[in-house]
Amino acid sequence: MASANPLPDSLRESPFLKACRREPTDVTPIWLMRQAGRYMPEYREVRSKVSFLELCKDPALATEVTVTAAERLGVDAAILFADILLILEPLGFDLEFAKGEGPVIHNPIREAKDVDRVRRLAEVEPLGYVMRAVSAIRSALRPSTPLIGFAGAPFTLACYAIEGGGSRHYEKAKSFMYRDQGAWDALMSILVDATALYLNAQAAAGAQVLQLFDSWVGTLGPDDYRRYVQPHMKRLFDKLDPNTPSIHFGTDTSTLLELQRDAGGDVIGLDWRVDLGDGWDRLGPSVAVQGNLDPAVLFAPFPEVERRARCILDRAAGRPGHIFNLGHGIMPHTPVDHVLRLVELVHEYSRTGRPERP
Ligand code: CP3
Numbered sequence: 001m002a003s004a005n006p007l008p009d010s011l012r013e014s015p016f017l018k019a020c021r022r023e024p025t026d027v028t029p030i031w032l033m034r035q036a037g038r039y040m041p042e043y044r045e046v047r048s049k050v051s052f053l054e055l056c057k058d059p060a061l062a063t064e065v066t067v068t069a070a071e072r073l074g075v076d077a078a079i080l081f082a083d084i085l086l087i088l089e090p091l092g093f094d095l096e097f098a099k100g101e102g103p104v105i106h107n108p109i110r111e112a113k114d115v116d117r118v119r120r121l122a123e124v125e126p127l128g129y130v131m132r133a134v135s136a137i138r139s140a141l142r143p144s145t146p147l148i149g150f151a152g153a154p155f156t157l158a159c160y161a162i163e164g165g166g167s168r169h170y171e172k173a174k175s176f177m178y179r180d181q182g183a184w185d186a187l188m189s190i191l192v193d194a195t196a197l198y199l200n201a202q203a204a205a206g207a208q209v210l211q212l213f214d215s216w217v218g219t220l221g222p223d224d225y226r227r228y229v230q231p232h233m234k235r236l237f238d239k240l241d242p243n244t245p246s247i248h249f250g251t252d253t254s255t256l257l258e259l260q261r262d263a264g265g266d267v268i269g270l271d272w273r274v275d276l277g278d279g280w281d282r283l284g285p286s287v288a289v290q291g292n293l294d295p296a297v298l299f300a301p302f303p304e305v306e307r308r309a310r311c312i313l314d315r316a317a318g319r320p321g322h323i324f325n326l327g328h329g330i331m332p333h334t335p336v337d338h339v340l341r342l343v344e345l346v347h348e349y350s351r352t353g354r355p356e357r358p
Pocket of ligand 1: 036037
């Protein structure tokens with residue numbers, strides 16, 4: 001089971017882990033969602049030789065892209081290179097990353113009875129390549145750099161399993177959910193159990209923090225979240241190793257923040273549509289906050305990037321527990337130079353210029 005060994009001081013006292021525990025830090029820690037991705041030439045070089053799924057399933061290559069991104073950027077945490085959809089394969093879904101189309105599930109579930117063919121994840125070995133990547137990354141990273149493991153949250157995974165790919169309105173997933181709550185709850189329960197097993201195995205293999213990506217949950221209003229998602233998220237967070245901090249991230253969640261906080265997570269991820277100060281005021285002092293620069297701002301001239309990043313740090317106002325990040329993943333054509341300068345700027349400004357909260 002999860003990491004019984006206490007962490008070495010260099011990790012435990014790292015700015016990122018301190019911020020997860022809401023302890024004061026000398027500098028605001030920063031990492032970026034999708035920090036290893038197509039905007040980076042080193043990543044494109046590796047990807048020119050293998051498919052995306054081959055890359056995810058090769059622990060040595062996954063280690064190379066994870067560590068290269070973290071070290072090149074000088075960020076305060078590395079994130080495992082993998083994908084939220086990998087877990088669907090051992091549950092019986094036929095997953096493909098089609099060129100130019102994004103992910104496709106060739107055998108989506110559409111009817112209540114289809115839930116019967118979704119397999120339970122009895123053991124984590126079908127995803128053993130991920131745990132082998134986690135331990136290889138942990139050994140290759142600098143000893144003071146924390147490693148983030150992750151998984152998709154059940155709602156977002158269920159959307160892919162039902163829609164068969166990305167979607168704009170999620171009408172298939174929602175009609176499934178509204179038509180037969182029993183079948184929906186059965187599917188969500190399978191996803192909760194599988195995800196808890198998977199995340200705890202990542203922690204045991206060497207991940208210091210676990211992030212849940214509920215990327216598409218913002219398509220729901222608060223009543224639907226409360227009824228169809230929150231009980232499952234609570235059950236999932238209750239199953240996670242209590243010694244490993246967790247980050248609960250979603251997008252378009254400005255009407256759901258309090259409900260997400262009540263579902264669980266030591267850190268709540270904010271997208272860019274909310275003012276970080278207001279969002280944090282609503283969440284209250286019991287959680288740390290991660291976010292929330294609009295990833296599109298990285299395409300602006302650098303002085304604008306700088307102004308917007310400082311604005312976020314000013315809104316955090318030195319409250320302990322802020323982890324700087326984008327509000328969603330880095331986009332493919334983002335200028336690398338702006339990403340590097342953003343990391344420096346956040347470190348520099350938070351170390352010297354950060355105003356204290358009145
Ligand atoms: O953040 C990181 O650097 C770690 C790696 C990571 C990837 N995907 C690599 C990836 C993480 C944490 C994810 C999570 C993920 N995957 C999410 C949640 C985060 C989010 O963006 O909301 C989602 C929804 C997915 C599903 C997924 N994977 C999609 C929709 C796509 C296609 C997107 C696109 O731009 O093509 C992927 C593919 C993917 N996952 C790529 C990467 C680097 C691009 C694949 C390539 O090299 O062609």
